[in-house]
Amino acid sequence: GAGVSQSPSNKVTEKGKDVELRCDPISGHTALYWYRQSLGQGLEFLIYFQGNSAPDKSGLPSDRFSAERTGGSVSTLTIQRTQQEDSAVYLCASSLQGVGAAEQYFGPGTRLTVT
Amino acid sequence: TQLLEQSPQFLSIQEGENLTVYCNSSSVFSSLQWYRQEPGEGPVLLVTVVTGGEVKKLKRLTFQFGDARKDSSLHITAAQPGDTGLYLCAGRRSGGSNYKLTFGKGTLLTVNP
Numbered sequence: 001g002a003g004v005s006q007s008p009s010n011k012v013t014e015k016g017k018d019v020e021l022r023c024d025p026i027s028g029h030t031a032l033y034w035y036r037q038s039l040g041q042g043l044e045f046l047i048y049f050q051g052n053s054a055p056d057k058s059g060l061p062s063d064r065f066s067a068e069r070t071g072g073s074v075s076t077l078t079i080q081r082t083q084q085e086d087s088a089v090y091l092c093a094s095s096l097q098g099v100g101a102a103e104q105y106f107g108p109g110t111r112l113t114v115t
Numbered sequence: 116t117q118l119l120e121q122s123p124q125f126l127s128i129q130e131g132e133n134l135t136v137y138c139n140s141s142s143v144f145s146s147l148q149w150y151r152q153e154p155g156e157g158p159v160l161l162v163t164v165v166t167g168g169e170v171k172k173l174k175r176l177t178f179q180f181g182d183a184r185k186d187s188s189l190h191i192t193a194a195q196p197g198d199t200g201l202y203l204c205a206g207r208r209s210g211g212s213n214y215k216l217t218f219g220k221g222t223l224l225t226v227n228p
Contacts, residue, residue: 004157031214042119042203042218043158056212091157095214104216106157 002026004107006092012113013082021077021110025094032075033095033104034067038088046090049075082114118142119206119219127225131193136222138204139186145209147180147187148216152201194226 005024013019025032034046045059049069060066064082069075079086089109095102120139128134138147146165150158162171164180164187171178175198177190191198201223205216 009155033214035218040220042121042220043205043216045215045217048214056215093157102214103160103163106159108156 004092004094004105006090006107006110008110009108010111010113012115015084015114016081018078018080019082019112021079021090021112023075023077023092023094023107025073025075025092026105027073029094029096029105030072031095031097031102031104032069033093034075034077035091035093036061036088037091037109043091046077079112082112084114087112087114118217119204121202121204121219121222123222124220125223125225127227128194130195130226130228132226134191134194134224136189136191136202136224137186138188138219140206141185142206142208143184144206144217145184145213146207147184148205148207149178149187149189150203150205152203152221153199158201158203191224194224196226196228199224199226 007022032049035043037043047067048056051072052069064080067077089111091106091109093104093106095104118140122137146163148163149161152158162178167182167184169180175192179188201221203218203221205218
């Protein structure tokens with residue numbers, strides 16, 4: 001399909017392990033966003049990419065979280081030394097451009113469970 | 116601090132009933148969006164409102180942006196089971212960070228047949 005895809009769809013990991021979450025944006029979309037959705041919470045902004053650069057990392061909750069984007073396309077969100085409070089659905093979105101009111105298209109998310 | 120407050124948090128109604136969901140803030144937004152999210156999927160954009168006092172209709176859904184651009188409402192007429200889902204409002208600020216959406220916690224709507 002032509003939509004945003006994310007993998008894996010579900011991930012169960014033990015506390016202290018590292019995890020990598022992948023996002024494939026819509027082809028041609030230069031802007032990419034990561035959000036976190038916890039139970040009972042709205043979507044929490046994590047990071048914004050314009051091309052391969054991340055001008056806004058302000059939403060990353062701690063230095064255990066990092067993200068990169070390569071080739072202006074695929075992005076990976078890495079969580080090191082996972083904690084139980086990291087359990088959430090991680091959503092990726094992309095848009096044609098970052099500025100202005102460009103519509104963000106969301107992927108189905110990765111549900112992360114830290115045991 | 117939750118910049119966008121949605122109410123009610125949960126709503127369970129019978130098919131055919133009308134309902135209104137509210138999204139309130141003390142902040143001004145350049146635009147406000149409404150999304151619907153179904154289990155296991157990402158949010159899908161329903162509408163964007165940008166002008167104070169603006170009203171947009173999408174079939175049985177009516178969206179309104181407050182005159183001061185601080186609040187919005189979603190009204191559904193004659194709700195159907197297919198309307199079941201999590202409704203999220205999201206605001207966009209003007210200026211350099213206008214790429215960023217601030218989301219409310221959502222209203223979980225269940226329409227019973």
